Amino acid sequence: MTTLRIAWRNLWRNPRRTALALAAIGLSVGLVLAYDAMLRAVGDWMVETITGPLLGHVQVHAADWRKDRAMDRTLRRAGALCDAIARDPDVGSVTARVYAPALAALSDEGFAVMVIGVDRARETGAARLLAPDAPAIEGKRVLMGRALAETMNAHAGATIAIVGQGADGSLANDLYTVAGLIETPMDLVNRQGVIMALGEAQALFSMDDEAHEIVIHARDAARVDAVAARLAALPILEGADVLDWKRLQPEMVSMLGVVEMAWLLILVLVFVAAAAGVANTMLMATFERTREFGMLLALGLRPTRIVAMIVAESVALGAVGAAAGAALGIALVAATHDSGVDFATLTGQGTSAISAMGIRWSLRMYPSLAAVDLVGAVGAVVMTSMLASAWPALRVGRLQPARALRS
Amino acid sequence: MMWCRPLAVVALAIIGMASIPPVPPAPDVDALLRHLDDLYRSKSSIARIEIQVINPRTTRSLRLKAWTRGEEHSLIVIEAPPREAGTATLRVEDNLWNYLPRIARTIRVPPSAMLGSWMGTDFTNDDLVHESSMRRDFASRVDRRSDAPAGWWLRLDVKPDIVGRWARIDVLVSDDDLPVEERFYDRKGRLARTMTFDEVRPLGGRRMPVHLTLVPADVDGQRTEMRYLEAQFDVALPEDTFSLSRLEQNR
Numbered sequence: 001m002t003t004l005r006i007a008w009r010n011l012w013r014n015p016r017r018t019a020l021a022l023a024a025i026g027l028s029v030g031l032v033l034a035y036d037a038m039l040r041a042v043g044d045w046m047v048e049t050i051t052g053p054l055l056g057h058v059q060v061h062a063a064d065w066r067k068d069r070a071m072d073r074t075l076r077r078a079g080a081l082c083d084a085i086a087r088d089p090d091v092g093s094v095t096a097r098v099y100a101p102a103l104a105a106l107s108d109e110g111f112a113v114m115v116i117g118v119d120r121a122r123e124t125g126a127a128r129l130l131a132p133d134a135p136a137i138e139g140k141r142v143l144m145g146r147a148l149a150e151t152m153n154a155h156a157g158a159t160i161a162i163v164g165q166g167a168d169g170s171l172a173n174d175l176y177t178v179a180g181l182i183e184t185p186m187d188l189v190n191r192q193g194v195i196m197a198l199g200e201a202q203a204l205f206s207m208d209d210e211a212h213e214i215v216i217h218a219r220d221a222a223r224v225d226a227v228a229a230r231l232a233a234l235p236i237l238e239g240a241d242v243l244d245w246k247r248l249q250p251e252m253v254s255m256l257g258v259v260e261m262a263w264l265l266i267l268v269l270v271f272v273a274a275a276a277g278v279a280n281t282m283l284m285a286t287f288e289r290t291r292e293f294g295m296l297l298a299l300g301l302r303p304t305r306i307v308a309m310i311v312a313e314s315v316a317l318g319a320v321g322a323a324a325g326a327a328l329g330i331a332l333v334a335a336t337h338d339s340g341v342d343f344a345t346l347t348g349q350g351t352s353a354i355s356a357m358g359i360r361w362s363l364r365m366y367p368s369l370a371a372v373d374l375v376g377a378v379g380a381v382v383m384t385s386m387l388a389s390a391w392p393a394l395r396v397g398r399l400q401p402a403r404a405l406r407s
Numbered sequence: 408m409m410w411c412r413p414l415a416v417v418a419l420a421i422i423g424m425a426s427i428p429p430v431p432p433a434p435d436v437d438a439l440l441r442h443l444d445d446l447y448r449s450k451s452s453i454a455r456i457e458i459q460v461i462n463p464r465t466t467r468s469l470r471l472k473a474w475t476r477g478e479e480h481s482l483i484v485i486e487a488p489p490r491e492a493g494t495a496t497l498r499v500e501d502n503l504w505n506y507l508p509r510i511a512r513t514i515r516v517p518p519s520a521m522l523g524s525w526m527g528t529d530f531t532n533d534d535l536v537h538e539s540s541m542r543r544d545f546a547s548r549v550d551r552r553s554d555a556p557a558g559w560w561l562r563l564d565v566k567p568d569i570v571g572r573w574a575r576i577d578v579l580v581s582d583d584d585l586p587v588e589e590r591f592y593d594r595k596g597r598l599a600r601t602m603t604f605d606e607v608r609p610l611g612g613r614r615m616p617v618h619l620t621l622v623p624a625d626v627d628g629q630r631t632e633m634r635y636l637e638a639q640f641d642v643a644l645p646e647d648t649f650s651l652s653r654l655e656q657n658r
Contacts, residue, residue, distance in 0.1 A: 068626065072464055103520055108504070110514040112523070161512045163505065169460055169467040169527040171491050173507045 007312035021281040022321045025381060028274030029325020032377050035270050037333040037367035039263045045365045047221050050252050051245050052127030053185045056215035057224045058231060059248055061241040065212060071100060071205065072167045075240060078211035084236045085216060090227045092219040095122035096211035098201040102164030104194055106154050113148060114192045115162060117201025135180035137197045145190040146181045156180050166206030174204055185360040279388035282314050286392035293396045294404025303397035310393035311386060318385030322378040333367045340364040431582065433549045436561055440542050443586050446615050449640040451476040456635055460528050463628035480649040497654040498535050506654045513655055529621045529631035533572060544569045557582045585616055598624045611638035
């Protein structure tokens with residue numbers, strides 16, 4: 001205890017040096033944490049953008065539907081399936097869809113479209129297919145992708161004919177009113193989509209309580225694998241295709257892997273730079289005091305005591321600095337966690353979103369930190385400062401008092 | 408017995424030759440293809456056809472009446488089942504329109520939907536439009552002799568500057584100049600579908616296979632069968648048969 005007290009007092013014998021060291025450590029930890037939070041933001045942002053609107057975390061299809069998307073490969077009793085899936089505690093939302101290729105026509109010119117039958121309420125929200133302000137789609141009212149509407153020269157209020165093939169092979173055709181034009185994050189939907197109420201799509205395409213796809217969002221994206229495995233084991237889903245988004249979109253996963261690897265590499269560089277700064281500060285602080293240690297040795301202090309004192313000083317310095325840095329990092333993240341960081345303003349570009357791989361990527365990201373990040377960063381810095389002081393401390397232990405005093 | 412041997416050899420040779428039927432001279436491919444094109448269409452035709460779409464899960468039947476003139480005009484009206492009755496398809500050159508009586512609309516099929524199924528069958532819209540372009544778009548030659556049935560395999564390779572679905576079509580024509588089988592290969596050289604022709608009988612004053620089966624190669628248990636119930640050829644058709652106005656009031 002005395003050692004620690006002496007160490008603490010020693011630290012403040014030279015307030016400027018200690019304050020400098022604390023600032024260096026604090027800034028390093030703060031920046032590492034801020035960067036770590038951005039890394040999480042990018043990861044979450046990519047997963048959310050990819051899975052949010054259309055893909056979902058887990059999808060269920062009838063066997064072989066993904067192969068040929070045949071209209072008659074449907075999931076029967078879709079309502080009961082959704083209810084059974086919703087009973088899983090980790091499932092956040094479940095919704096059924098109908099996908100039907102069709103022709104849409106304003107006059108006599110047909111256009112290839114994809115009719116998507118959806119549950120309006122369950123497809124609405126942030127990072128979902130439909131924005132909360134999208135018009136309602138009851139009965140014969142449909143939404144149309146804006147790009148498709150431009151191609152067709154259709155506008156809200158227009159009447160369109162939709163012609164396709166029913167699940168029983170029969171001809172499906174009816175007239176619909178365009179309730180509104182929508183701009184979704186999915187290019188495919190914007191260019192080809194006609195969004196219809198699920199029940200109406202089932203009626204048009206001669207389907208009972210059937211669907212082509214059930215989309216599940218897990219409460220926690222990190223637990224998707226477990227959720228998918230549990231759902232696949234449900235007896236009611238026997239014979240169906242239950243796949244998580246990583247298996248549905250392997251190319252997205254590899255893209256995500258590349259991006260995360262690049263960020264991770266930078267994180268390593270940032271951390272190494274921070275650690276070097278801490279180590280340098282500690283080394284200099286110890287070398288500077290060679291004369292002082294020589295004096296203590298000459299007074300008869302045992303070398304082990306001196307070593308213990310130096311290490312205690314370092315750890316105290318590291319811990320206080322890391323705590324300050326953690327506070328800084330947490331403050332930075334807390335300030336941006338809810339509103340997000342808008343990369344569009346940061347890069348000075350006018351667009352608020354970019355289009356890539358058929359998805360519109362908003363440029364706003366939401367930094368977040370996990371306890372493991374904090375513990376990791378603080379722990380690593382304390383360890384670094386301890387190791388950085390150990391070498392000069394051991395050197396001090398072997399010091400000749402007379403020579404040290406003269407240095 | 409030595410004197411017997413040459414005689415035996417000669418005898419064997421004669422027997423051997425007799426057992427191989429004389430190989431007919433290779434046909435004039437172009438004339439043969441024109442004949443095949445003509446077989447089901449002639450200058451003009453009216454036919455009643457039954458179509459069955461069969462897959463492992465369901466079977467669906469359609470009955471339709473079809474009018475054709477030359478190679479570029481056709482009108483198909485569905486007569487049964489009642490739910491689809493009156494639905495009609497008009498083809499004039501490269502254009503295809505569907506008339507839908509339920510919503511009283513005529514819709515032109517866009518190029519992007521040409522490869523889509525026609526009325527839920529294994530035929531595509533493109534098949535209706537390009538059924539007559541074989542001789543124009545493909546370089547044809549006699550490929551090899553077929554023994555059972557006796558006939559010739561013709562091979563059609565797409566001309567280099569043509570953009571289409573098929574890279575190659577093999578056609579088996581029997582010695583009585585009737586189609587037996589057609590094999591369609593896609594742009595990657597894979598067999599994509601097979602069409603077989605059987606049940607040869609007199610119809611509309613000519614002998615022709617009245618039963619056609621289209622089997623896509625990639626879907627197990629899936630096929631579309633087409634049976635000619637009645638046919639008349641080279642009949643006079645009113646000038647406006649193949650017009651949009653006729654399409655919408657043809658019953």
